[in-house]
Amino acid sequence: MTQQPRLADVAKAAGVSTATASMALNDTGGTRIGSATRERVRAAAAELGYRPNTVARGLRTRRTQMIGFVGDDVATTPFAGQMIRGAHDAAREAGFLLLMVDTSGEAAETGEAIAALQERQIDGVVMATMYHQVIEVPSAIGSTPCVLLDARTADGSVSSVVPDERGGTRAVLAELAGAGHVRIGHVTTREDVRARGLRLETWREHLGANGTPADGLLVEVEHTNTQFGYEGALQLLSGPERPTAIFCFNDRMAMGVYRAAAELGLQIPTDLSIVSYDDQELIAPALHPGLTSAALPHYDMGRWAVNELLRRLEDPEADPVQHLMPCPVARRDSVAPPR
Amino acid sequence: MTQQPRLADVAKAAGVSTATASMALNDTGGTRIGSATRERVRAAAAELGYRPNTVARGLRTRRTQMIGFVGDDVATTPFAGQMIRGAHDAAREAGFLLLMVDTSGEAAETGEAIAALQERQIDGVVMATMYHQVIEVPSAIGSTPCVLLDARTADGSVSSVVPDERGGTRAVLAELAGAGHVRIGHVTTREDVRARGLRLETWREHLGANGTPADGLLVEVEHTNTQFGYEGALQLLSGPERPTAIFCFNDRMAMGVYRAAAELGLQIPTDLSIVSYDDQELIAPALHPGLTSAALPHYDMGRWAVNELLRRLEDPEADPVQHLMPCPVARRDSVAPPR
DNA sequence: GCAATTTAGTTAATCGATTAACTGATCCGC
């Protein structure tokens, strides 16, 4: 009685068969359903508050309107949230829901995670891998449609989206160049993290194009955290010819660079301009003065990945696409012309 | 051929009926299945790499091994990630997966989100609401088992878990008291955010128990961000009898307090001790010196919520439980005895 | 005016599991 109404209940209320009811509600079956009947069925469904049981539908159609989201460390990075949110919003707009699995980065767990998703007959998978640039798609994926988020394959056989690190780096360096800076230092990490190489290379190219020698302008430290950012900046700023501006590998390191500048009595931005990467909401706007930083477009990448997956569900023959998502500069108050 | 094997394939390979195969694999049907047969079926399943189709199973059993996670702003707060992760881990250990929906805080969307989850026959729902203390369970939930995460109902009719704000506040204040501080200031917000009142009241009680008058020790500012933390601290520290220690409403405000102290030439912790709340990983350990802060146990709360939900799925008659999750103090270097 | 086509449906098979109801053996006590 108080149970959820089934299609059979709707059909009975409208005085038709379940087949007719199904076709009327889903607009299938071509011209077989008269418009009067269609309206009658719709009215009955609305009246009863009918909601199709997607489990039953999924069994028949093999489509569940669910997308698997496999993350290799879903929550430990603050970025992941924005990726999930972007993916979620795009999915929701198309009537899909996200089924999440975190693999804690264990390769062995990934296969198990994909199997768990496939058991539930997800329509496709978005694989989000933080801190990696190039990966192999696990064989467990089989023929399940898949899009990579923040990663790509070596051969480009799978659609993928990654941030345009080079573009973002060029953009923040252009902020400095625009203000008149030539001697631009770079503090980065020795770790083999995603994007280190791209940002470093692009910085080198920038200096090279200006004819500025990079000697004494690069510091590499152990890890990408605040303490090492501090130490790296001290090193960079105590050299013989110190830079007038610093490009930091990321915001956390920039936080340490701010402290080093304060200790050395350097005012930001008048004595030292600083730009950075990531635009983390807890750091970049909270520093004083606000930090100019290239934003990692995680929300947009999440959206893109799901939309691309939906496109591939519609047309499995479509060619895979490798997308570079622009990194817009969040302009704040850490850049000024050199003295 | 290359399709996923079905139960019928396993049954055929083992030379039994699908009923027998089902019972053998699920250990159901009591003594009806001989141990030799059971092994034969298991071997066949392993051989074929059989994975049950949970959609088909769900249709029959009405259980999908999926839990709905409804968040009212899943990703905008950095805490949400830890909640999701805790919930995810607990679910995974029990063979469940999380189906996520974000409602962006819109009450109207919540009903729609719950309906979308129910269509997919989730076994239960965890409702995570950031920034709220007391909520009403949406009527759309019907008889679906539900646990509240970081929120509770007025009447206690639903199981719920929230952080022990009073306990956490007492603990950080005890850090200060233990170092010998008596005049402890508090910088908080005027916003009606979750926990403001609890932290403020507990601070008042602490002073009261010591017989310390609160005059001039409380500053309330517009918002809970770094800039207002800075302004609040300036106000507090420029009074006639300034406190020897400050308890900040949260880490973001503490970040501003650090800046104020630096500008006033006050060394932390020798001239001024600071404690705070939230223990955000991007802030508390990154400040210099490291900030002592009461941690919001989001991971543990996420775990607890799912485990409680699983308990209620096993025993729907079980009494609802209101749980207070302890907030452990992350001890760092921002506390020292007063001069 | 009759065959062919179109219209507007219905009936029944199907997706892949679980499970209630049924069926032969075998065993056991008396």
Place this chain on the structure above:
DNA sequence: GCGGATCAGTTAATCGATTAACTAAATTGC
């Protein structure tokens, strides 16, 4: 040696949709 348990299965119904195959009436073509 016979009735009732017990054991070890099988058969068939079922979950709630979708859809292929079929049907009856109305319309059209010539």
